[in-house]
Amino acid sequence: MHKDCERILLNEDELRSRVKEVALEVDARYQGKRPLVVGILKGSIIFYSDFIRHLSCPVELDFMVVSSYGSGTVSSGKLRIKKDLDKDVAGRDVIIVEDIIDSGFTLANLKALLLERGAASVVIVTLLNKKERREYDVAPDYNCFDIENEFVVGYGLDYDERYRNLPYIGILKREVYES
């Protein structure tokens, strides 16, 4: 385990089996369809790549980078898009793949935006869900793990752009982000 982690919350086996289980559920829903799978960078990158490998339906891949400074007390009330989709979502079945839902700001706004652009459907798949932090009205359609309000890193998630490459989800030591 990395020295900056207090403990491992979800190990590689737990991640592998739950991600597969959820992906197969999602896959069953899209038989005969061709969804556009939208990854929200950067945090979702590892989850996204593991998730899509369990889909048997034909998929198209696309990505967005959005700012999440709406969470907490300072809210712009509007999503800032740093990198938009390449594809037109009008008439498409969209699957949004996220690493974590915290306040819900990002996904509440993103889902509304994609529906406004004419998506036929928008389904949210998340790896982690911090329910107790929710401030905006949004719920995942598929969620791999409910977690407590802990500072988690690894499997795509960062603190100050570090730890994304850890193969497990760890709880960061308090002294690392409080120093």
Ligand code: PRP
């Ligand atoms: C994180 C995460 C979500 C968002 C969740 O992104 O990936 O997009 O915050 O928070 P919310 O529910 O309060 O909106 P972050 O801005 O940390 O970027 P990253 O994915 O590049 O790490």
